[in-house]
Amino acid sequence: MQKIYHKSLLGIAVLFxxxxxxxxxxxxxxxxxxxxxxTFRTKISQYEQQQKNEVQRLKSLGHKEFISxxxxxxxxxxxxxxxxxxxxxxxxxxxxxxxxxxNLYSGxxxxxxxxxADMVIxxxxxxxxxxxxxxxxxxxxxxxNQQNQSISRHSTxxxxxxxxxxxxxxxxxxxxxxxxxxxxxxxxxNEMLSEAYYQGxxxxxxxxxxxxxxxxxxxxxxxxxxxxxxxxxxxxxxxRPYLQxxxxxxxxxxxxxxxxPQVSAKGGYDLLEGAGVSKNVLVVASAKKNVxxxxxxxxxISTFSxxxxxxxxxxxxxxxxxxxxxxxxxxxxxxxxxxxRGTSSAAAVVSGIITLLQQYYKSVSPSQSYMLSxxxxxxxxxxxxxxxxEGPDYIYGWGLxxxxxxxxxxxxxxxxxxxxxxxxxxxxxxxxxxxxxxxxYVVPYETTQPLSATISWTDxxxxxxxxxxxxxxxxxxxxxxLKIVKINSNGxxxxxxxxxxxxxxxxxxxxxxNSTNDVDTIERVDIKNPEKTxxxxxxxxxxxxxxxxxxxxxTFSIVVSNVDFCYKDDLITLVSxxxxxxxxxxxxxxxxxxxxxxxxxxxxxxxxxSRDITLLPGFHAxxxxxxxxxxxxxxxxISVLKYMAQMRTGSETNLSVDTNNVATNTDHFIxxxxxxxxxxxxxFSLQNESAIKISIYDVSGKLVSTNQSSSKFPKGEFIKTVxxxxxxxxxxxxxxETSEYKETKKLIIR
Ligand SMILES: [Ca+2]
Ligand SMILES: [Ca+2]
Ligand SMILES: [Ca+2]
Ligand SMILES: [Ca+2]
Numbered sequence: 001m002q003k004i005y006h007k008s009l010l011g012i013a014v015l016f017x018x019x020x021x022x023x024x025x026x027x028x029x030x031x032x033x034x035x036x037x038x039t040f041r042t043k044i045s046q047y048e049q050q051q052k053n054e055v056q057r058l059k060s061l062g063h064k065e066f067i068s069x070x071x072x073x074x075x076x077x078x079x080x081x082x083x084x085x086x087x088x089x090x091x092x093x094x095x096x097x098x099x100x101x102x103n104l105y106s107g108x109x110x111x112x113x114x115x116x117a118d119m120v121i122x123x124x125x126x127x128x129x130x131x132x133x134x135x136x137x138x139x140x141x142x143x144x145n146q147q148n149q150s151i152s153r154h155s156t157x158x159x160x161x162x163x164x165x166x167x168x169x170x171x172x173x174x175x176x177x178x179x180x181x182x183x184x185x186x187x188x189x190n191e192m193l194s195e196a197y198y199q200g201x202x203x204x205x206x207x208x209x210x211x212x213x214x215x216x217x218x219x220x221x222x223x224x225x226x227x228x229x230x231x232x233x234x235x236x237x238x239x240r241p242y243l244q245x246x247x248x249x250x251x252x253x254x255x256x257x258x259x260x261p262q263v264s265a266k267g268g269y270d271l272l273e274g275a276g277v278s279k280n281v282l283v284v285a286s287a288k289k290n291v292x293x294x295x296x297x298x299x300x301i302s303t304f305s306x307x308x309x310x311x312x313x314x315x316x317x318x319x320x321x322x323x324x325x326x327x328x329x330x331x332x333x334x335x336x337x338x339x340x341r342g343t344s345s346a347a348a349v350v351s352g353i354i355t356l357l358q359q360y361y362k363s364v365s366p367s368q369s370y371m372l373s374x375x376x377x378x379x380x381x382x383x384x385x386x387x388x389x390e391g392p393d394y395i396y397g398w399g400l401x402x403x404x405x406x407x408x409x410x411x412x413x414x415x416x417x418x419x420x421x422x423x424x425x426x427x428x429x430x431x432x433x434x435x436x437x438x439x440x441y442v443v444p445y446e447t448t449q450p451l452s453a454t455i456s457w458t459d460x461x462x463x464x465x466x467x468x469x470x471x472x473x474x475x476x477x478x479x480x481x482l483k484i485v486k487i488n489s490n491g492x493x494x495x496x497x498x499x500x501x502x503x504x505x506x507x508x509x510x511x512x513x514n515s516t517n518d519v520d521t522i523e524r525v526d527i528k529n530p531e532k533t534x535x536x537x538x539x540x541x542x543x544x545x546x547x548x549x550x551x552x553x554x555t556f557s558i559v560v561s562n563v564d565f566c567y568k569d570d571l572i573t574l575v576s577x578x579x580x581x582x583x584x585x586x587x588x589x590x591x592x593x594x595x596x597x598x599x600x601x602x603x604x605x606x607x608x609x610s611r612d613i614t615l616l617p618g619f620h621a622x623x624x625x626x627x628x629x630x631x632x633x634x635x636x637x638i639s640v641l642k643y644m645a646q647m648r649t650g651s652e653t654n655l656s657v658d659t660n661n662v663a664t665n666t667d668h669f670i671x672x673x674x675x676x677x678x679x680x681x682x683x684f685s686l687q688n689e690s691a692i693k694i695s696i697y698d699v700s701g702k703l704v705s706t707n708q709s710s711s712k713f714p715k716g717e718f719i720k721t722v723x724x725x726x727x728x729x730x731x732x733x734x735x736x737e738t739s740e741y742k743e744t745k746k747l748i749i750r
Pocket of ligand 4: 479480481482516517518519520523
């Protein structure tokens with residue numbers, strides 16, 4: 001028997017926790033959703049039938065069913081809450097270069113060949129595109145006899161911007177390799193529900209809707225109001241969470257205020273209608289390129305593009321895209337082209353970009369799956385090119401959609417397929433259960449770049465609100481909150497909050513970021529000048545009491561950039577009395593060794609390590625202490641599950657082990673796995689404190705890598721990991737050198 005003073009694991013809870021979209025949860029969710037989809041379909045069918053009856057009633061009163069004016073097609077689509085007529089109208093008023101989408105094409109400079117091949121975009125519109133147009137030949141599927149058979153300029157142009165391809169770069173659409181499932185806008189909700197992708201079914205991921213309610217027929221209270229259309233489109237997306245509906249913000253600012261007083265009543269703000277007020281729908285404003293084509297900043301909002309927000313002050317529109325000088329197909333003959341302007345075209349540009357990003361994401365994600373629509377929204381908001389006042393605003397939303405930055409974030413996703421390159425973004429989908437909190441520990445990669453995190457979630461349908469002008473009851477159901485907390489060297493914390501805007505009472509004020517955001521379903525925190533220290537990114541429901549609806553969980557997407565996902569310190573050693581703990585704190589490192597150390601009776605003392613935590617004799621936690629120690633491979637955890645707290649009381653005992661388990665003089669370290677691929681672990685022990693040096697030699701004896709510790713390790717047993725990705729396949733010798741010994745072993749890299 002021999003007393004040892006290392007690796008005395010005193011029953012601490014050591015957990016590996018990988019958050020995932022659990023299978024069981026998935027099945028349960030699917031069953032519930034199938035029931036909900038049937039209920040929703042029935043409800044929508046009834047509503048659509050009721051609106052058709054209203055169309056007949058209004059026609060009998062002399063209202064026209066179809067109106068063609070100022071280049072727009074309008075159709076009587078039903079009535080509002082008061083039985084007054086409501087018309088859908090098209091939203092008319094070269095885009096690939098301006099959003100940098102051409103970077104993803106073959107020859108685009110970043111080595112990709114992404115153009116929408118094998119992808120299908122859903123297009124809902126007034127009527128049928130000219131399917132024989134040279135830009136659209138063979139492109140348009142599924143336009144059946146039940147739909148409006150007239151061929152319109154609007155649908156022909158939008159189809160061209162989405163996916164047109166005549167072999168020439170000037171006229172082709174954004175996702176020029178894709179096909180289109182086209183529909184007329186009658187019965188749009190039921191048709192989108194039937195067409196939408198879900199796991200196990202090949203449906204559409206993007207539905208482009210370049211239309212909205214005609215402002216000429218809207219009452220004042222209807223601008224910005226969360227109405228039955230906003231609600232049903234939200235519900236549709238909640239039930240089919242891979243489908244992203246993209247909607248044009250509208251061109252109301254060019255309407256004569258003498259006809260629609262709302263246009264000038266608030267200086268162009270509060271002009272969104274219907275699904276433009278939805279939480280989950282991506283609402284697109286139009287921007288115009290300035291004369292200076294080379295500047296990222298050279299965009300202004302189009303003079304017609306409608307400003308937000310929603311009545312509850314959410315950031316709407318969400319994003320903007322070029323919507324002027326869009327060269328595309330028109331309906332007059334098969335080789336006819338025209339120049340288009342309008343948020344309709346801007347929406348089509350964004351739908352094209354999403355199609356490209358989905359194709360790319362699937363090709364590099366380990367699960368080979370598409371993004372949830374919440375991931376699409378988080379990614380676009382995270383990477384948008386900010387315009388106007390700093391941060392989001394009610395004119396541009398998060399800024400100009402930037403396909404290059406968005407694809408770079410996908411390329412750099414640490415969750416993605418690993419190349420031999422440093423990865424600095426995280427794109428992830430997480431399901432949060434009732435009462436849980438998600439925490440991600442990160443260290444910034446560069447201090448010259450912002451540390452940014454964005455979350456988005458597909459929220460359940462909101463509650464309808466009464467017909468009162470600018471009623472500001474929040475429409476959000478599951479209010480998640482994002483914040484980033486900096487852990488200071490003295491153990492205190494500083495919090496950073498998401499952007500938010502001032503709502504109807506402060507339409508033009510710049511975004512602030514000094515408190516939680518209680519209205520939006522996209523939240524982004526930016527830390528402009530991060531330090532090289534540990535930050536905690538925390539996502540939690542508003543409080544633990546309000547239940548997450550409808551089933552006690554909510555899936556969200558997170559995008560984080562400029563992170564170095566490993567702990568700052570390789571090794572932290574804690575010794576008494578300097579490191580005695582008397583306040584709540586978190587200690588993070590790859591390895592933690594604690595000895596002769598006292599934790600007073602305080603709560604929330606956490607040791608978090610990626611490799612191991614060693615509590616040496618002398619480690620002492622006083623009665624009543626809330627002490628948690630756990631191991632996680634750098635990343636993230638969900639709170640309730642991570643805590644398997646160990647309350648330790650009384651004095652420590654020295655453990656005894658069989659001498660066979662103690663390293664002997666002839667075998668000071670072991671290697672695993674060997675052969676190795678990407679990394680090799682070296683497990684070694686020290687009888688006395690010592691610096692260590694690890695060296696790797698090739699078969700000719702040439703030194704290829706060396707690694708010297710910057711401080712002394714205490715006595716104990718350790719695992720050191722060496723990255724071997726830069727080594728060619730073959731045999732090497734690896735040596736470890738301490739103050740007591742030097743030993744060499746064979747290492748095989750395959
Ligand atoms: Ca239809
Ligand atoms: Ca309003
Ligand atoms: Ca802005
Ligand atoms: Ca919130």
